[in-house]
Amino acid sequence: MEVWSATNGWGLKVERCHPYTHPNTCDTLPPFITQGLTLPPEEAHPHTPPTQGEGITLSVINQRKPALIFHRVFPLGLYWAHWADLEWHLERVAPGRVVVMTVSVFGTIGLRHAAQRLTQLGSVFALYLMPSARWTWVFIKGGRTISETVILQGIAQHKAHLILPLSHMPMPWNSNKNQRVEEERWQYCEAHGAMGGLCDEWSPDPLPLPSAPPVGQQTALAGVGVVVTAGNRHQYLYHTLTTLLATPGAQQHNVLVILGDAPPSTTQLLRLLDLNFTKVAVQGQDNAKLFRYYRSVFQLAVNTFPDAPAVIFLDEDVEVSPDFFSFMSQTLWLLHADPTIYCINAFSNTGFSNRTFNPSRVFRGSVQVMWGYAVTPQFIHEALIKWPKDEHNTNIIIYDFWLYSNVRRGRECVFPEVGRSSHYGMGTNSVPLMVEVIFLNRPVVQESGVPLVGVSRLQLPTWRHDLSNNLTLATPLLGNPCSADFIPKHNPEQLYVFYYRLDAIEQGLPDASQFFALQNCVGGWALSDQGQHEGVSILAFSIYTTLYLVGVPFSSYSHLKPRDLPLWDVNTIPEEEFEVVQLNELNKHKFIPVIANRNMTSSYLMSYLSAV
Numbered sequence: 001m002e003v004w005s006a007t008n009g010w011g012l013k014v015e016r017c018h019p020y021t022h023p024n025t026c027d028t029l030p031p032f033i034t035q036g037l038t039l040p041p042e043e044a045h046p047h048t049p050p051t052q053g054e055g056i057t058l059s060v061i062n063q064r065k066p067a068l069i070f071h072r073v074f075p076l077g078l079y080w081a082h083w084a085d086l087e088w089h090l091e092r093v094a095p096g097r098v099v100v101m102t103v104s105v106f107g108t109i110g111l112r113h114a115a116q117r118l119t120q121l122g123s124v125f126a127l128y129l130m131p132s133a134r135w136t137w138v139f140i141k142g143g144r145t146i147s148e149t150v151i152l153q154g155i156a157q158h159k160a161h162l163i164l165p166l167s168h169m170p171m172p173w174n175s176n177k178n179q180r181v182e183e184e185r186w187q188y189c190e191a192h193g194a195m196g197g198l199c200d201e202w203s204p205d206p207l208p209l210p211s212a213p214p215v216g217q218q219t220a221l222a223g224v225g226v227v228v229t230a231g232n233r234h235q236y237l238y239h240t241l242t243t244l245l246a247t248p249g250a251q252q253h254n255v256l257v258i259l260g261d262a263p264p265s266t267t268q269l270l271r272l273l274d275l276n277f278t279k280v281a282v283q284g285q286d287n288a289k290l291f292r293y294y295r296s297v298f299q300l301a302v303n304t305f306p307d308a309p310a311v312i313f314l315d316e317d318v319e320v321s322p323d324f325f326s327f328m329s330q331t332l333w334l335l336h337a338d339p340t341i342y343c344i345n346a347f348s349n350t351g352f353s354n355r356t357f358n359p360s361r362v363f364r365g366s367v368q369v370m371w372g373y374a375v376t377p378q379f380i381h382e383a384l385i386k387w388p389k390d391e392h393n394t395n396i397i398i399y400d401f402w403l404y405s406n407v408r409r410g411r412e413c414v415f416p417e418v419g420r421s422s423h424y425g426m427g428t429n430s431v432p433l434m435v436e437v438i439f440l441n442r443p444v445v446q447e448s449g450v451p452l453v454g455v456s457r458l459q460l461p462t463w464r465h466d467l468s469n470n471l472t473l474a475t476p477l478l479g480n481p482c483s484a485d486f487i488p489k490h491n492p493e494q495l496y497v498f499y500y501r502l503d504a505i506e507q508g509l510p511d512a513s514q515f516f517a518l519q520n521c522v523g524g525w526a527l528s529d530q531g532q533h534e535g536v537s538i539l540a541f542s543i544y545t546t547l548y549l550v551g552v553p554f555s556s557y558s559h560l561k562p563r564d565l566p567l568w569d570v571n572t573i574p575e576e577e578f579e580v581v582q583l584n585e586l587n588k589h590k591f592i593p594v595i596a597n598r599n600m601t602s603s604y605l606m607s608y609l610s611a612v
Helices: 082-091 114-121 179-191 234-246 264-273 286-304 324-331 377-386 399-406 432-439 460-473 512-522 575-583 602-611
Strands: 002-006 009-014 033-038 055-061 068-074 098-104 134-140 145-151 158-161 225-230 255-259 276-279 311-315 318-320 341-345 362-365 373-375 412-416 421-423 495-502 536-540 546-553
Touching: 002 098, 002 134, 009 055, 009 098, 033 068, 055 082, 068 082, 082 114, 082 432, 134 158, 145 158, 179 264, 225 234, 225 286, 234 255, 234 264, 234 311, 234 318, 255 264, 255 286, 264 276, 286 311, 286 377, 286 399, 311 318, 421 432, 460 495, 460 546, 495 512, 512 536, 512 546
Parallel strands: 225 255, 225 311, 255 276, 341 412, 495 546
Antiparallel strands: 002 009, 002 158, 009 033, 055 068, 055 098, 098 134, 134 145, 311 373, 318 421, 341 373, 362 412, 536 546
16 A cells, blocks of 8 residues: 655555565556545645645555555535534444545635544644644554554655555355345445444444334324435535434434435335435536535425325434434414414524523524424425526525525524534535534433423414513613623523614615624624514523623614613714724634644654654
8 A cells, every 4th residue: 555645635545465575466466445635736725714635634455455545635624514424424434444534735724623533543743733733543443553654844746655455355244134135235345434323343333224102292293294404415415314313203204215316225224214305406516516415315205295284304414413303393383373484493593502591491593494393284395496407597596595585585483592403514615714603512401201381382473572671671771882892790580681773685685784793793693684583583591591682773673772861873873982892702702723833843742752
């Protein structure tokens, strides 16, 4: 085996024989594995953002025969989020596999927490890689390092040569299990890596998949369709499906996987799991292709479940909470009871780690469908009537935001304070910084059967009555919302309200420049008006303390502001007050790029190695 790492790329080659011992034979036999990237000289330097093929490479080789069964490059020249995706895939490489990792061009700045995981797996150098380091590592997952090499400085190509050891242990076999299914499982695992428990030879996941236990209101889920959208990311899909089907309340016969660009590896997996699936033709690139794909998904969903009380949609990289179906069973009835509600979201629209305290609490607000949502067949019909067959006929081609802008018609969604789903994958619209801020920072309920409080009071007349009453009873707050003493720390009050200037702009939308600074300071969602109910945002500061933000005059609740109460206006406050907004002492941004390896030197590394 030859592995190399350099500023112009990387490479992996597994020869059939050694060229020095068999010079005549080796030249005529093609290598078992040839993988890599070589940039032309004019591009052989770090790029921001990295071009395709730059970063940390992860290649998995079948331990019994020299075959590449998984390969992916993680663009860790970027600081945000991709380290979590690398960790996720590493965790799902089965014990005994041969793993090859390299730096391709540039890729250690974003390694971050994953460096600790690599160290736990046996890497000597992972914690000490400088931003410009060249690095190769070949190891057996759960076993020993075969080779690990590093160049901390310089631009020379860096090569490692080694003998690839192969295992002679037989494939796992258990005569007590279903012979056909087990044969299909291990045939699949011979060709595919990073599949988690499916291919773990020591502790494999059960097949066929066991049935999930019921939830308390199981009858509310009768006939509810569950559609999982998927493509070529079968590692994500396996995790999503097995987690979904193990969740209390899941009904396997109601699950339909709808495939777009799906290779044989995905369809083979679904046949192995004995799940219903179908394929749709897709055309185009990126979001244009996805916009067409989801139109086909909606059409298939309504054709398959025409009489369902609701249809639940999940993407292949959405993991559900153990309480997912229990949450749905307690809220789905609202889709029929209240015409002002169009969706049930399992994903929390307010659920940042410092703003979630009560898993029994639910809200309603103006929100697009999110990651793990339910709508009625009637809403799907409405969407299909308006959905353009040609994406050029709309200026929005991200389907969920298109639904929000063109089909919602002022209706709202129900969502929990603490989420029942998480989006864990990286895809077409996964902006790394947003992934870290939006997804990695949100807790998810880890128990099942959580009773929800006040679900019936989410219906609009009652919700308006309760909200108006709470705003009347709440203690008005004054001062600068971005100062550290904005929220009283030693006050038994449980409800607070803050009235601020919020004007309507084009198409009746609130002025984002007015709510952005306020939401950013108090830890709310600042990037859009989603999550608000008629100009009111609700934030939890503890299990006992709730803050209401009311935008005046935009909000329909503006009349509740006491006449003599001053209105905070970010556009007219004095300069010294605006400096407080910029400092944002109450809720400073948590994601400060700190690159631990920036000051690493060769002298420090040599000192470390001599000590160990």
